[in-house]
Amino acid sequence: xxxxxxxxxxEPFWRKYIFSxxxxxxxxxxxxTALVFLLFGFTLMMLMRWQLAYPEQxxxxxxxxxxxxxxxxxxxxxxxxxxxxxxMIFLGVVPLAVGAFGxxxxxxxxxxxxxxxxxxxxxxxxxxxxxxxxMMVGFFVPGGAAxxxxxxxxxxxxxxxxxxxxxxxxxxxxxxxxxxxxxNTITTIVQLRAKGLTWMRxxxxxxxxxxxxxLLLLAFPPLEAAGVLQLMDRLAGTSFFLPSGLVVSGELxxxxxxxxxxxxxxxxxxxxxxxxxVLILPAMGIVGEILANNTRKPLWGYKSIVYAxxxxxxxxxxxxxxxxxxxxxxxxxxxFFQTTTMIISIxxxxxxxxxxxxxxxxxxxxxxxMLFALGFLPMxxxxxxxxxxxxxxxxxxxxxxxxxxxxxxxxxxxxGTIFALFAGIYYWFPKMTGKVLNERxxxxxxxxxxxxxxxxxxxxxxxxxxxxxxxxxDGGISYAHATDTFYLNEMMxxxxxxxxxxxxxxxxxxxxxxxxxxxxxxxxxxxxxxxxTDAPSPPLPHRNFEIIPExxxxxxxxxxxxxxxxxxxxxxx
Amino acid sequence: xxxxxxxxxxxxxxxYNAKLGIWLFLASEVMLFGGLFSAYVFLRMGDIxxxxxxxxxELNVPLATFNTLVLITSSVTMIMSWVSLKLGDMKKFKMHLxxxxxxxxxxxxxxxxEYSAKFHHGIYPDTSTFFSIYFTLTGLHMIHILGGMVxxxxxxxxxxxxMKTEPERFTNRIETVGxxxxxVDLVWIFLFPVLYLL
Amino acid sequence: MSxxxxxxxxKSVKVYIGVFASLAVLTVVTVAASYLDLGSGEAxxxxxxxxxxxxxLVAGYFMHLFTERTxxxxxxxxxxxxxxxxxxxxxxxxxxxxxx
Numbered sequence: 001x002x003x004x005x006x007x008x009x010x011e012p013f014w015r016k017y018i019f020s021x022x023x024x025x026x027x028x029x030x031x032x033t034a035l036v037f038l039l040f041g042f043t044l045m046m047l048m049r050w051q052l053a054y055p056e057q058x059x060x061x062x063x064x065x066x067x068x069x070x071x072x073x074x075x076x077x078x079x080x081x082x083x084x085x086x087x088m089i090f091l092g093v094v095p096l097a098v099g100a101f102g103x104x105x106x107x108x109x110x111x112x113x114x115x116x117x118x119x120x121x122x123x124x125x126x127x128x129x130x131x132x133x134x135m136m137v138g139f140f141v142p143g144g145a146a147x148x149x150x151x152x153x154x155x156x157x158x159x160x161x162x163x164x165x166x167x168x169x170x171x172x173x174x175x176x177x178x179x180x181x182x183x184n185t186i187t188t189i190v191q192l193r194a195k196g197l198t199w200m201r202x203x204x205x206x207x208x209x210x211x212x213x214x215l216l217l218l219a220f221p222p223l224e225a226a227g228v229l230q231l232m233d234r235l236a237g238t239s240f241f242l243p244s245g246l247v248v249s250g251e252l253x254x255x256x257x258x259x260x261x262x263x264x265x266x267x268x269x270x271x272x273x274x275x276x277x278v279l280i281l282p283a284m285g286i287v288g289e290i291l292a293n294n295t296r297k298p299l300w301g302y303k304s305i306v307y308a309x310x311x312x313x314x315x316x317x318x319x320x321x322x323x324x325x326x327x328x329x330x331x332x333x334x335x336f337f338q339t340t341t342m343i344i345s346i347x348x349x350x351x352x353x354x355x356x357x358x359x360x361x362x363x364x365x366x367x368x369x370m371l372f373a374l375g376f377l378p379m380x381x382x383x384x385x386x387x388x389x390x391x392x393x394x395x396x397x398x399x400x401x402x403x404x405x406x407x408x409x410x411x412x413x414x415x416g417t418i419f420a421l422f423a424g425i426y427y428w429f430p431k432m433t434g435k436v437l438n439e440r441x442x443x444x445x446x447x448x449x450x451x452x453x454x455x456x457x458x459x460x461x462x463x464x465x466x467x468x469x470x471x472x473x474d475g476g477i478s479y480a481h482a483t484d485t486f487y488l489n490e491m492m493x494x495x496x497x498x499x500x501x502x503x504x505x506x507x508x509x510x511x512x513x514x515x516x517x518x519x520x521x522x523x524x525x526x527x528x529x530x531x532x533t534d535a536p537s538p539p540l541p542h543r544n545f546e547i548i549p550e551x552x553x554x555x556x557x558x559x560x561x562x563x564x565x566x567x568x569x570x571x572x573x
Numbered sequence: 574x575x576x577x578x579x580x581x582x583x584x585x586x587x588x589y590n591a592k593l594g595i596w597l598f599l600a601s602e603v604m605l606f607g608g609l610f611s612a613y614v615f616l617r618m619g620d621i622x623x624x625x626x627x628x629x630x631e632l633n634v635p636l637a638t639f640n641t642l643v644l645i646t647s648s649v650t651m652i653m654s655w656v657s658l659k660l661g662d663m664k665k666f667k668m669h670l671x672x673x674x675x676x677x678x679x680x681x682x683x684x685x686x687e688y689s690a691k692f693h694h695g696i697y698p699d700t701s702t703f704f705s706i707y708f709t710l711t712g713l714h715m716i717h718i719l720g721g722m723v724x725x726x727x728x729x730x731x732x733x734x735x736m737k738t739e740p741e742r743f744t745n746r747i748e749t750v751g752x753x754x755x756x757v758d759l760v761w762i763f764l765f766p767v768l769y770l771l
Numbered sequence: 772m773s774x775x776x777x778x779x780x781x782k783s784v785k786v787y788i789g790v791f792a793s794l795a796v797l798t799v800v801t802v803a804a805s806y807l808d809l810g811s812g813e814a815x816x817x818x819x820x821x822x823x824x825x826x827x828l829v830a831g832y833f834m835h836l837f838t839e840r841t842x843x844x845x846x847x848x849x850x851x852x853x854x855x856x857x858x859x860x861x862x863x864x865x866x867x868x869x870x871x
Contacts, residue, residue, distance in 0.1 A: 112577070113575075113576065113577070114576060116576060116578075116590040116594065117576075117590065117591075117594060118576070179601050182597070183597045183598050183601075184594075187593045187594045187597065190586055190588075190593055191577075191578050191583055191588070191590050192576070192577060192590075217600060217601050217604075218604050219604075221602070221604035221605035221607075221608060222605070222607070222608035224605055224608075225605055225606075225612065226612075228609075228709065229609075232698060232705065236697075236698040236699060236705075236708070237698065238698045238708075238709070239699070239702065239705065240612065240616070240705055255699070256699055256700060256701050256702065256705075257702075258616070258619070258620060258622065258624060258701065259705075260615065260616070260619055263612055263615050263616070266615075267608055267611075267612065270608070
């Protein structure tokens, strides 16, 4: 890069679009790949929902996937379940939230020409893609893809088919990718802030990416350690997670023993609880930006939500064992983790409340981005509040491993995070492409998604409270508890398929608007942050800004009395 | 396009980018080895048959002590190579960095003899939980040594051209490599007593 | 980082040599200590104390942490806290079990 400062050369195609080191191209690469994986992960679930609604009936159209009978076998169901979780979290939501939006908008919002380490950025994307491909290879090995759940609990995962080994290799690549990514994000935010952009003037989105970076950086390595141990168990015959005297299918397993399945659970949840906040924090950041912009008001309590999210990130490291109340932990330790879990709900409530109060008295513009952002608030509220009974050891004993848990975390991640990500796409699409997404299709997309997604997850609370286990491949047909709530399966499945159809307007919208959409001007939403006020749409390749901006004020100076435009850009002196 | 603070320090943070970058990377490495050390303690606490105490008896303490000294020395030569660069003495830099590479090689050779002696006695990772964690931890540490050797070799031969064009940037690079190398040394300082002496 | 002038650097070379000598001595000490007839708890703490001293020397002088920027120290402080948390994990698993 040295030698040709400030001049920009036309690059060959492969350098410009494939092995690009421009954070914007990498961001879009992340975005497209993640959206494809999201759709694929969702498809797996739509297949599973057939099996749940109509157990052991041959599947129409897609039956050939499961052999001549067209009936999904339990092993296949397990495989699809494990891969659905893995794909949605590690290949879909996190890459979209952190890899795509973080990569694209963090440098723009802080007034930097690129990420701090552009080549590292490129390798992080290619690591991610390689990890994704390895995961997909799992479907084609004997025994099918990993089938021990996305949590891969041993001893089951230790003795599972080859797919599990492939899964572990895929995870190692994905973990490496997000480590590289988080090093890059944190360094960029610390080092490349434009002149005058102090910490308390950072847009909330940048703050959330900063905290997320730390979560990825420090929580992922223990899982990598656990992954290495499980690989050793599977490949070198060690028994880190296999206790002595383990009997499988009536036969004593021939291993040295002395390990403990609990060790995996501890190391796994040490990652996986912070991972929840990796999923939710960037979503909150996006929603914060959009709320402020479309209520034409400053975000209420900016400082409190910044402190609350930092505290949230910190606390997320000391709550992990609330996933393990059923593992025989004693009451003292349970009480400790129950307390920290209750404490961590406070900052979440602070953030959500501040966002609700932000709406107060605003003259709200109901565009699609805003609708998705507004949808996020109650959906995340439901997801968060239904988590409280799971954080209390006593009630968790009843609810553990039921559909209630599924309902709870899907409310956080699906109509929560994914809605926020949709909001982000509608909000930032004009900046990324110079074209505006069609509002009518967008509104169809929002309202149909909103209705059907609740149709999927709301009944899960009812089933869960009735005690239906989340692991039943036949939808509860052989389960006496489930009979009263059995009728809900069909409703949930139909909602899932309709939700799939509801994404069609979105896909059409993306393609149509890109080709022949309304042209966006540089500051389409009349926003105050640097990516809108100082960069063209789309921003200049490799350097973003014609002149690197200077920052003179906080991020959300909307409806300022006396200003002629009604808002003051951050870069205005 | 030039990334700001690639070489020079940013005034308010007092760092160049790569310095923060390498420290963040090392922070994640701390958590990686932290997770494995935690697994070690976990397994040892659950070890009712005493495989840990009897297992560590079988390891070769004199060889490992020698290796510890080798690694400490390589750390010193590493920092001396950086000092030589600061003083602009390219010849001494090459000498020190070369010795670091050589010592790393010695470490691996000794480790090879240790491993093959174990295999010779029929001790493999699946022999007992102690040897499982022993091979995993030392193996992962060796991978780190190997990675470091590749990078050091790069800066010793093809990468050192940069000293002529961008001396400050090259010095920074050597400093970050040094930080990584000291970290690898640091991990061994804890691995040594934990595996061999306890 | 310890100073930039030639004088400062020459001074720090002496420090590095001193650190090297202490590390070598401590290595011998920790091996010698392992032959003492101590209980497993005491042996563990002694070995960990010596290792921590060595680790501090390496991190403090070779990695310049004693004179490093506050940003880096803050990052490492955070990491260290989470490291303690994860080292606390076996304790959680073994000290308090239901029905024991």
